[in-house]
Each structure stands twice: as structure tokens, then as C-alpha cells.
Amino acid sequence: MKFFIDTADLKQIKEANDLGILDGVTTNPSLMAKVGISGEEAVMQHYKTICDIVDGDISAEVVSTDFEGIIAEGKKLASIHPNIVVKVPMIQEGIKAIKWFTDNGIRTNCTLIFSAGQAILAAKAGATYVSPFIGRIDDSSWDGMELIAQISHIYQVQGFKTEILAASIRNALHIVKAAEAGADVCTCPLSSILGLLKHPLTDIGLAQFLEDAKKFA
Numbered sequence: 001m002k003f004f005i006d007t008a009d010l011k012q013i014k015e016a017n018d019l020g021i022l023d024g025v026t027t028n029p030s031l032m033a034k035v036g037i038s039g040e041e042a043v044m045q046h047y048k049t050i051c052d053i054v055d056g057d058i059s060a061e062v063v064s065t066d067f068e069g070i071i072a073e074g075k076k077l078a079s080i081h082p083n084i085v086v087k088v089p090m091i092q093e094g095i096k097a098i099k100w101f102t103d104n105g106i107r108t109n110c111t112l113i114f115s116a117g118q119a120i121l122a123a124k125a126g127a128t129y130v131s132p133f134i135g136r137i138d139d140s141s142w143d144g145m146e147l148i149a150q151i152s153h154i155y156q157v158q159g160f161k162t163e164i165l166a167a168s169i170r171n172a173l174h175i176v177k178a179a180e181a182g183a184d185v186c187t188c189p190l191s192s193i194l195g196l197l198k199h200p201l202t203d204i205g206l207a208q209f210l211e212d213a214k215k216f217a
């Protein structure tokens with residue numbers, strides 16, 4: 001399973017990249033706003049900086065909702081760097097645009113996926129990635145992991161090549177469960193990635209080893 005970090009925060013991107021296990025980055029307009037990036041020029045420059053830090057797929061989201069607008073924006077974003085993946089919302093014009101991008105060699109991430117039907121449509125249009133929002137599904141009292149497992153099953157049965165990118169991850173357990181359910185990628189906040197490291201018995205065991213090591217120093 002690939003690990004992406006879900007943030008526009010350069011410090012966190014660098015910290016995750018330094019672990020040596022990072023395969024890419026996803027962002028969205030809310031994450032950009034959170035770090036104070038706004039305006040076309042600043043957004044483009046920020047994506048460029050992220051591409052310089054991480055050698056992997058970088059999802060850059062369009063904010064247009066009409067076909068022509070999505071295509072124009074997507075072409076601009078894709079021109080920043082070959083690793084850019086154009087993130088397109090799951091709407092009617094978005095599906096048309098994903099098909100156009102597919103036919104024109106531009107990779108896409110279909111975002112805001114909340115049902116298997118949406119995932120089928122995105123795969124049919126040739127999306128490189130499909131992003132089911134696990135945490136938000138859980139928040140609405142449904143089971144986000146069930147959706148990952150269902151999409152994984154459908155894609156296997158049908159032979160779709162689209163990769164399942166588990167998004168809206170809130171904790172380390174989400175990552176483990178998404179891996180189990182068949183996600184190809186998990187995009188996570190840094191805290192969830194670091195959460196995978198933690199176990200109290202590891203801390204207790206290490207403290208004991210270091211204490212015992214002193215006896216032979």
C-alpha cells in the first residue's frame with residue numbers, strides 16, 4: 001500500500017518525507033486555505049514547491065465545476081510537473097472532464113467519493129485514483145471501511161485499473177483497516193502516520209533495554 005500525506009503544510013510534508021516511506025501528497029482547497037495559500041499564482045507556486053520536496057504523485061485539486069473550466073485548470077496544474085495528478089470532484093461535469101483527461105494522457109484523482117456507484121463511474125471514466133472519504137462516512141454513522149472493501153471487490157471482479165485511495169483518514173487504526181480492506185493508497189495526516197509507530201509495550205521494552213545496557217557500559 002502506498003502512503004500519501006494529506007496536507008499542504010510544508011513542514012509536515014518534509015517531516016513525513018524524511019521518514020523515507022512517503023509515496024505522494026494530496027491536498028484540497030481547505031488544506032491550502034489552512035496554511036494561508038490563496039490566489040492562482042500562490043497555489044501554483046505551492047504545488048511546485050511540494051513537487052520539489054516529494055518524488056511521488058501530488059494531487060492538485062481544481063475549483064471549477066464546469067467542463068471547460070475544469071479542463072483549463074487541470075491542464076495548467078498538470079503543466080507544473082509530471083507528478084501532478086489532477087483532482088476532480090465527483091460531479092457530472094467532473095466525470096466528463098476525467099474522461100477527457102484520460103484520453104489526453106493527464107492522470108486524475110476523483111474526489112468526494114461516498115458510494116460504490118460513484119467509484120464505478122470514476123473508474124469507467126479512467127480515473128487514476130478514486131478517493132472515498134472514510135472519516136466523513138464514519139462521521140455520518142455509516143461504515144467507511146465497508147465502502148473500501150466493496151469498491152476493492154468490484155474493481156477486482158471487473159478488472160478496473162483505478163487505484164483506491166482511502167482519504168479522510170483520522171487515525172492509525174483507519175490506516176490498518178484500509179490496508180486490510182484493500183486500499184491501494186492511504187492519504188493521512190502526519191499524526192496518523194506517526195500514530196502507527198506507537199505502542200506502550202515498545203516504550204516500556206526500550207526503556208528496559210537502555211537501562212540494562214548501562215550495566216555493561
Ligand code: G3P
Nearest residue numbers: 006026135136167168169
Ligand atoms: O483527502 C480528503 C481529506 O482531506 C478530507 O479529510 O478530514 O477533511 O474529512 P477530512
